[in-house]
Amino acid sequence: KGEREENETDKGLRVSDKGFLNTAVIRSEITYIDGEAGSSYPQRFPKSTPEACCRGYPIEQLALHSSHLETAYLLIYGSLPTKSQFEVFQTEVLHHGVTHSDAAQFCRSFRYDAHPMAILTSAFAYLGSYYAEANPSLQGQTLFSKGDKASLAVMDKQIYRLIGKATTLAAMAYRVRQGRDFVTPPTGLSYTGSFLYQMDHLGEENYTPNPILEKALDVLFLLHADHELNASATTVLQTGSSLVDPYSAIAAGCASLYGPLHGGANEAVIRMLISIGKPENVPAFIEAVKKREKVLSGFGHRVYKTSDPRSFIVRKTADEVFKITGKDELLETAMALHEAAMKDEYFIKRKLAPNVDFCGLIYRAMGFPLDFFPVLFAVPRVVGWLAHWRQMMLQEGGVKIWRPRQIYVGSGKRDYVPINERI
Numbered sequence: 540k541g542e543r544e545e546n547e548t549d550k551g552l553r554v555s556d557k558g559f560l561n562t563a564v565i566r567s568e569i570t571y572i573d574g575e576a577g578s579s580y581p582q583r584f585p586k587s588t589p590e591a592c593c594r595g596y597p598i599e600q601l602a603l604h605s606s607h608l609e610t611a612y613l614l615i616y617g618s619l620p621t622k623s624q625f626e627v628f629q630t631e632v633l634h635h636g637v638t639h640s641d642a643a644q645f646c647r648s649f650r651y652d653a654h655p656m657a658i659l660t661s662a663f664a665y666l667g668s669y670y671a672e673a674n675p676s677l678q679g680q681t682l683f684s685k686g687d688k689a690s691l692a693v694m695d696k697q698i699y700r701l702i703g704k705a706t707t708l709a710a711m712a713y714r715v716r717q718g719r720d721f722v723t724p725p726t727g728l729s730y731t732g733s734f735l736y737q738m739d740h741l742g743e744e745n746y747t748p749n750p751i752l753e754k755a756l757d758v759l760f761l762l763h764a765d766h767e768l769n770a771s772a773t774t775v776l777q778t779g780s781s782l783v784d785p786y787s788a789i790a791a792g793c794a795s796l797y798g799p800l801h802g803g804a805n806e807a808v809i810r811m812l813i814s815i816g817k818p819e820n821v822p823a824f825i826e827a828v829k830k831r832e833k834v835l836s837g838f839g840h841r842v843y844k845t846s847d848p849r850s851f852i853v854r855k856t857a858d859e860v861f862k863i864t865g866k867d868e869l870l871e872t873a874m875a876l877h878e879a880a881m882k883d884e885y886f887i888k889r890k891l892a893p894n895v896d897f898c899g900l901i902y903r904a905m906g907f908p909l910d911f912f913p914v915l916f917a918v919p920r921v922v923g924w925l926a927h928w929r930q931m932m933l934q935e936g937g938v939k940i941w942r943p944r945q946i947y948v949g950s951g952k953r954d955y956v957p958i959n960e961r962i
């Protein structure tokens with residue numbers, strides 16, 4: 540579908556590739572997705588092959604045996620941590636969960652009905668005003684370099700801060716809208732446990748989150764930690780390529796994630812299911828999608844042309860959660876929609892299958908408000924954004940600014956006409 544421009548330059552071939560369908564912008568060692576491989580989906584995709592690997596480890600194995608924070612280390616630094624490496628990493632991340640009171644004040648300044656993604660995005664950018672030591676435009680452009688231990692330590696610190704503070708800022712975005720005070724990150728809990736504590740703690744003595752819900756959320760965090768060069772990771776790299784500080788780059792990624800075609804899809808799925816209502820309304824909805832009057836949120840993916848392997852883990856996790864919370868009333872509608880779409884020629888022909896965004900049903904069952912769902916995607920994805928950002932900052936030959944070219948199709952050269960002479 541690409542378009543070759545007439546005048547090739549001596550710097551290579553310039554092609555038009557709308558939506559970057561075929562453009563590889565970086566060589567990466569982080570996540571591998573084979574979207575065309577057979578998946579374990581029983582009817583349409585009989586082969587069973589791992590399709591998403593983080594640093595070579597299949598996502599299914601990580602979901603079963605690892606934790607979100609351990610996978611974070613793996614994604615960022617390239618190998619599974621030893622026990623002591625993990626302990627240091629976990630301690631640093633949790634320690635940096637505490638934010639300055641000014642940042643809390645900033646989060647408090649939002650309207651009661653502000654979308655929590657708007658709060659989170661702004662709060663990440665706000666943090667950029669604090670840490671001048673991490674700002675290459677203030678400190679010198681070669682601030683981060685592979686061979687320089689001091690600069691790597693500065694980089695690590697920003698990584699701990701961003702992962703640690705992501706949960707704190709997210710919890711603030713949640714509580715500010717309820718008029719509740721903020722909770723200082725606790726000690727002695729896991730990363731996900733600390734997040735739930737900061738969200739839900741109302742001053743009870745000995746409060747601890749439900750361990751099954753904590754584990755379920757941790758698995759969902761792990762599944763969302765990275766997924767190759769999606770729109771938000773690309774945005775982080777594009778923004779970071781100007782050598783801006785990592786807080787601004789992460790804020791840009793967060794903004795990109797917010798849209799309903801990307802991280803906002805988990806919110807859109809539930810809004811769609813609510814609008815469909817009962818299972819008997821599914822056929823009419825499917826017909827509206829086929830006429831392009833509606834979008835089937837939670838279906839389709841740029842890379843997966845089979846089922847998203849993460850969607851199976853989401854289902855298993857949902858079963859665990861529903862045992863505690865009870866089934867969501869929208870589940871039947873979701874199942875009917877899934878079944879109808881998977882056997883409909885329109886979706887089969889276009890290789891459209893469920894992506895990971897039906898996890899919104901789990902968030903709903905756990906009691907998170909609908910507009911908070913994209914935040915539950917953004918918090919763990921900070922890890923992937925940082926892994927890509929670190930890789931780019933330390934790549935051989937330094938960073939090259941991402942400055943794509945266009946194919947100009949506008950007017951030819953013309954003379955300016957003064958305003959009084961225009962008709």
Ligand code: ACO
Nearest residue numbers: 799800801802804828834835836837838839840841889894
């Ligand atoms: N419902 C109906 N039709 C769809 C859907 C869908 N969810 N997704 C794709 N299609 C159709 C397109 O209209 C197109 O049809 P055509 O060839 O007749 O024009 C065909 O399938 C191919 O789709 P593209 O739009 O080319 O796929 P693209 O890779 O550009 O987009 C995207 C991928 C954005 C995810 C798309 O599938 C979509 O909009 N899905 C719904 C939103 C969603 O769930 N987003 C979450 C993505 S995963 C994530 O970020 C976690």
